[in-house]
Amino acid sequence: MFIQQLERAQEKHQSLVCVGLDPNQAKIDALGLGLLDWLKQIVDATAQHVCAFKPQIAYFAALKAEAELTAIIAYIHEKHPDVPVILDAKRGDIGSTAEQYAREAFERYQADAVTVNPYMGGDTLKPYSSHAGKGVVVLCKTSNAGSGELQNLTLADGQTLFQKVAGKAANDWNDNRNLLLVVGATYPVELADIRQIVGDMPLLIPGIGAQGGDVEKTLKAGLRADGKGLIISSSRGIIYAGDSAENCAEKARQACVELKNTINQYRD
Numbered sequence: 001m002f003i004q005q006l007e008r009a010q011e012k013h014q015s016l017v018c019v020g021l022d023p024n025q026a027k028i029d030a031l032g033l034g035l036l037d038w039l040k041q042i043v044d045a046t047a048q049h050v051c052a053f054k055p056q057i058a059y060f061a062a063l064k065a066e067a068e069l070t071a072i073i074a075y076i077h078e079k080h081p082d083v084p085v086i087l088d089a090k091r092g093d094i095g096s097t098a099e100q101y102a103r104e105a106f107e108r109y110q111a112d113a114v115t116v117n118p119y120m121g122g123d124t125l126k127p128y129s130s131h132a133g134k135g136v137v138v139l140c141k142t143s144n145a146g147s148g149e150l151q152n153l154t155l156a157d158g159q160t161l162f163q164k165v166a167g168k169a170a171n172d173w174n175d176n177r178n179l180l181l182v183v184g185a186t187y188p189v190e191l192a193d194i195r196q197i198v199g200d201m202p203l204l205i206p207g208i209g210a211q212g213g214d215v216e217k218t219l220k221a222g223l224r225a226d227g228k229g230l231i232i233s234s235s236r237g238i239i240y241a242g243d244s245a246e247n248c249a250e251k252a253r254q255a256c257v258e259l260k261n262t263i264n265q266y267r268d
């Protein structure tokens with residue numbers, strides 16, 4: 001089960017950090033490294049300090065690097081089997097097509113969890129959540145500046161759209177107890193609200209690092225009483241901390257450890 005695997009990794013590595021794998025060809029070329037070599041170096045340098053890895057599929061697809069995506073997920077499973085992989089794909093479509101997206105994530109890429117868009121309704125989430133051992137991470141309140149344009153709209157019953165998504169995820173869509181939510185670190189007030197609505201449900205939190213989310217506010221708003229319940233993701237702030245083939249892995253490790261330690265200050 002993804003959520004148990006995640007919490008075991010959080011316990012073992014004493015970390016809520018998730019490293020996002022968002023390969024940018026120009027930056028990797030500047031290091032003089034091949035894509036898969038660079039990915040392996042970043043993974044090996046940070047694996048002991050994370051609770052998950054999160055490759056973003058668009059970065060790989062844009063580079064026609066699906067083979068490297070397959071290879072790095074297989075590599076993580078082989079070399080770091082205690083660290084689950086969340087495929088950030090943000091898929092959403094009618095059920096019959098969603099079944100194919102679920103097969104893509106869980107069978108083709110062997111991801112442990114996938115991000116999905118709930119905009120088309122609960123029936124479109126079932127093809128993912130019916131894979132009972134896998135995690136389904138539903139967009140709720142995203143980190144981008146324009147997220148409020150739709151997600152903060154007030155509905156006829158007085159709830160905002162993101163509150164409605166949180167309530168449905170907690171109460172209506174979670175038959176297999178394998179749903180999680182995405183909530184941006186850039187919105188700590190909304191994060192506290194969502195935590196009240198969903199109880200103990202784990203939350204994936206992008207927006208720390210390059211997007212400027214505040215660690216202390218995030219932890220105060222979203223941490224569970226047991227010191228878990230959050231997966232705090234950073235991509236650019238960690239994977240591009242270095243600037244040469246020689247230092248990129250060590251600098252990524254240092255940035256990852258620094259984030260882990262900063263987070264852990266607020267978990268005691």
Ligand SMILES: O=c1ccn([C@@H]2O[C@H](COP(=O)(O)O)[C@@H](O)[C@H]2O)c(=O)[nH]1
Nearest residue numbers: 020056142143206209210211234235236
């Ligand atoms: O609301 C969201 C949902 C997903 N993301 C993804 O997370 C990373 C963020 O990268 P950083 O370099 O740490 O800013 C990226 O893959 C996004 O697609 C998000 O940012 N916000």
